[in-house]
Amino acid sequence: MAYRTNVRIGNWNEDLRLQEDVKKEHMEKKEKGELVAQKVDFLKQNILRPVNLTVTNDGRLHFGDVVILVNIGGENRKCSAVSINADITSLTKIPLAGIQAPCGISAGRGIQACTRTAFIITSVDGSPEGSTLNFEQSFALKTTSGFARGLFLTSDLRSFQKCAKKSRLQEVNLDEGGSFPSWWKIVHFDPQERLEYEGQPVPANVKVLIIHCKTNQALAVLDDQVLWTTYGKEYEVTAHTFLNCHKVEQENNHWILCTSDPAGNGLLLLNQLQSAANDEEVTQTYSGI
Known part of the structure; x- marks a missing residue:
């Protein structure tokens, strides 16, 4: 056949x-x-849904303010903001759609006010909402409610089982509750000025250090530890104090708690940087004449 x-x-x-x-x-x-x-x-x-940041009229930070945490960057690191590093495995539909705890964070280079980058300055000592945040005063940083679930920026002592994935330094992530591991405080970035500023109101949109209360380690972004995330190439965030030869914290530990421009033109910090860059360009132009 x-x-x-x-x-x-x-x-x-x-x-x-x-x-x-x-x-x-x-x-x-x-x-x-x-x-x-x-x-x-x-x-x-x-x-990535847009979020309205707080507009501060007195130039200070207050409990209840919605801010983003920005590191200006360094020689080998671009400007970045603390961001929720959620992927599809972080999603849950119970009781409503959102991210589930614990959830990782990273420093993203997309400096925009959205659910991923917005944090609420939250009281842990009974201070009323709207009152001024002072240097050395304990507080918490909480994500927005809804999809981001109101999770707290949390850290704890490093162990073999619990540490940052890349650097193996002290891990920082998002978790439920507002217990002691989620308490932070702000100190002046200049060690020689810290005693003078202790107890004074913290200004918004200026360089500061964010210190973890339990471990006394400073929030840090790492330029040599790159994470490939759902949102692109980003930096690892840890709690670790980086000191130079003069025992002064390095740029990895310098953060700016950014608010919105009262004029409605986005972030006040970025507008200030753009204005400074324009002034420098004009100065260089006239210097070359």
Whole structure:
């Protein structure tokens, strides 16, 4: 008996049924929004949603203010902001759609006020909302409610089981509750000025150190530890005090708690930097005449 090229051989019927089952499963997942691409789109749509930062009229930080934490950068590191490092495995639908704790953080180079970067200055000592935050006063940093679930920026003593993934330094992440491991304080970035500023109001949009109360380590961004995240190439964030030869904290530990421009033109810090850059450019232009 002669066989032609169009004659089906082998387990062709089983293969056909298997292909149909795969297509059916794909369509069911698509209808439920369970495809990986759909989950990534859903995550980004929610976590990159714009958030209104606080506009401070007196130039100070207050309990209840919504800010973003920005590190200006250094020689080998660009400007970055503390950001929720959630991926599709961080998503939960119980009781409502959002991220689940614990959740990692990173320093993203997208300096925009959104759910991913916004933090609320929260009282831990009974200070009323709207009162001024002072240097050396304990407080907490909490994500916004809703999709970000109101999680607290938290750290604890480093151990073999619990440490930063890349650097193996003290880990910082987001977790539930406002217990002692989620308490922080702000100190003046210049060691010679700290005693003078202790107990004084903390100004917004200026360089400061953010110290973890339990371990006394400073919040830090690492320029030599790169994370590949859902949002691109970012830096690892830890709690570790980096000192130079003069025992002064380095730029890795310098943070600015940024508020919104009263004129409604985005971040006050970025406008100040742009203005300074423009002034420098004008100075260089006239100097060259």
